[in-house]
Amino acid sequence: MVTLGRAGVAAGALGAPAARAAARRLLIRATLADLPSAPEQKKVPLFVDFAEEFWTDYSPHWKPSTRTSSRSRIDQLLIPHFGELPVDMIARSDINRWRDTMTKREGSFNRTIPIMSVMMQYAEKLGYRAKCSNPCRGVSRFKRELPERYLSADEYRRLGRALANHEFANPFVIPALLLLVYTGARASEIATLRWRYVQIPRLALPDSKTGPKTIYLNPQAIEILSGLDRRADDQLVFPALHREGPINLGEHWIRIRRKAALPDVRLHDLRHSFASAAIAKGIPLATIGKLLGHALPETTARYAHLADDIISESADRICSSLAGALGIAA
Template identity: 80%
Template sequence: MAKKHEETEVLLVQGGEQSGGSQGAGVSHRRQSHRLKLTGYVARRKSLPIGITWDTELPGFGLRKRKSGHLTWIVKHRPRGVQRMVTLGSAGVAAGALGAPAARAAARRLLIKATLADLPTAPEKLKAPLFAEFAEEFWLDYSPHWKPSTRDASRAYIDKRLIPRFGTLSVDAIERADINRWRDSMADVGGAFNRSIPVMSVMMQYAEKLGYREKNTNPCRGVSRFKRDLPERYLSADEYQRLGKVLAEHDGANAFVVPALLMLIYTGARVSEIATLRWRYVQIPRLTLPDSKTGPKAIYLNPQAIAVLDGLQRRGDDQLVFPAMYREVPINLGQHWEKIRRKATLPDVRLHDLRHSFASVAIAKGIPLATIGKLLGHALPETTARYAHLADEVISESADRICTSLASSMGMNA
């Protein structure tokens, strides 16, 4: 009987207060469920009738109001032909209540799973949601994989840049022209655009995986970013020689300073990746970092980097490879670098420029940009593309040498 009553409650709702528990000749007063576009405003309405109000746009998505006044988001679906009702969370203004966009996203995700369970072949693509609704679905699925700092920044970009611009567009209707117009509108804040578009690109890729967009239709792919006067600095062979001499003669109190700097030079790793390196991550011939700016990462070790690590006494697995002098905390390389770069007469070279210089040397040796991106741990090809002009210079110089040799052979040198 309980199951039958539950199914009745799914299909019918109580139509207001009953008078004496009956209407007419003892027949319960019932009427069909209410239907509205379910929003946060609807969930806050005190006049919402008791029972279930179904959404007019997403079949199976509903808002249930108990006689006590308690509100919950629900979804009704039929996985493998069995009708089920699932409570998604509390609604309304109570602490911890689930917002309407997040509830809609969770309902849509559950309905997709139910569709997949029913069909032996690829299911028919569901209607793509509006970008504002998809943003909440994306956030629930994707953000747990980001570091806290990345989550905070990405949430700000989504709320302040992306939803105001694309919120009312269907996810599958966003085209390259829309992205280009957005870019043009942000000419005065190019840095904000450069930081926002990678998030938009990831969202469009995820929309493809969910079936909301056709494969390989990411409208962000290939969109140029605003050029910025990045303070990039590349060391020359002579500067490397001066730096090497200073490091060889360095006699600071902390014996980990020089090995740590050599690891930066030999691997192109980020400063934070070397400063926080622990011995359990050292698995020759690579460093296996469980987390980095772009997530889990492997840093490939060349013979020189391996020699640096072999020269250190291996400590406990959970201990730092390059600790501070008196405490088990990451070494502050910036503090030591200030003195070392001055001795090498390189006052304008930052620690991060050692990473740029690693890429510069790799390009000069003819290593493809795609390979360099993997060595540096870039998540997006666009990040490695910043070094493309260096590759162009190498090609141009090679062409000059070839033509000079040919002209000399022909006796046509100027």
């Protein structure tokens, strides 16, 4: 009988994931004991050590915001669970067990497993794992019902009155919120907008969530920007009032939505509502995807049910008209 280590919480005790990995390694060695020796392989690090090697090599390719969030998830979610496992001993069963511990943090799991997958792919490239052995492959993410809220015509009117009758100390708040309404842009894209990106009749963003992006400006959006004093190219279009940096639109939105009696409407719902209004006007989903800057058609497809509703309603009106012409309608 082989003893792998001590159980319990004492120093040097093996946790369950590390014990399982050690047992797998011993079984592999026993199976291969009588076979001819293979060339010596690169020493495989523990995941906690590999995480630092991965970070040094790979993270410079990410945007600053991605680096910040990814570092936090590696330190808080991945290293505590996989840290003492050799990188080559992390199996799909380990990933599935980790998933089972995250049932109350489904969003965190869904955002972290792509990072783990990239790390395992990089481990293959470094020779720490066998090719095509990514243990994240085939592990399903949690299905989450993402709330989507669309403003009705009456709610748009209430929002318009609230914006027209509310005064902020920062004069840039209302123009920035109106630009969100008229363009369907992300709040971060408007908050961090600089004058050099404003190239009427478009905004040419060098970077966004999906990379470089063009936001096309309608006459209402152009009027908003034309009403502002243009400053130096590197200056923010919508700066904060009492500090350096961009305006905090989320903070101001809380007050506006309360005044408009829209307490459940998030700032991002203005983007959903822009898509909804475009569909109501018969604009194709592919065009809406370009307006919103979606990198993948699948992202825009989330609005397909709105188009189906409009088509169904149109079919009902046509059939009612035809039935009336035939003298069948009640």
